[in-house]
Amino acid sequence: AQTVTQSQPEMSVQEAETVTLSCTYDTSESDYYLFWYKQPPSRQMILVIRQEAYKQQNATENRFSVNFQKAAKSFSLKISDSQLGDAAMYFCAYRSAYDNDMRFGAGTRLTVKP
């Protein structure tokens, strides 16, 4: 079964600075999708960014970008110009193109310091 590993239980960043959250995954499949979800204290799961494995170009959404290294099975999230509202739990997730199970990492709690 696929596994997703987030090795940083907690991270902190100064407001306006840049932070990178790490994620690695294990799979034997070639067609899959990767996601970063944000969970603020409200508990709502919010999609931040997603990446199709067949695309070489790294996905970008405003201040959020990923560094997708398929051979290394690495999918890190970079948050630029961090804002107080970015403080949340961040979950990395993997989904095969051929089954229904989205696998989540254990999460990284991000603190943003003013």
Next chain:
Amino acid sequence: NAGVTQTPKFQVLKTGQSMTLQCAQDMNHNSMYWYRQDPGMGLRLIYYSASEGTTDKGEVPNGYNVSRLNKREFSLRLESAAPSQTSVYFCASSHGQPGTGGVSEKLFFGSGTQLSVL
């Protein structure tokens, strides 16, 4: 836009009691899911339904049953609650179905149910 609606938001049960968590989506999605979230473990799939009338086990199905009542609704039942089932439960939905390939499918989540079993 309602999206995915879960009820109740909070529940306290005694060991051995039963209850049903309700979930409904208004996005005409085919697939629906139940996850549980525990500290340090992320979200784990309990059951899913790829389409109306079908359900399948996920990673942690023991102690749970589900019903896909219609396309909109997907309920999760605990027949005899145990303290190990204390968790936050999330319902989610997505448009696509597995095996279609080439389709990037994100999940839409409800706001969660905090369940405590004493």
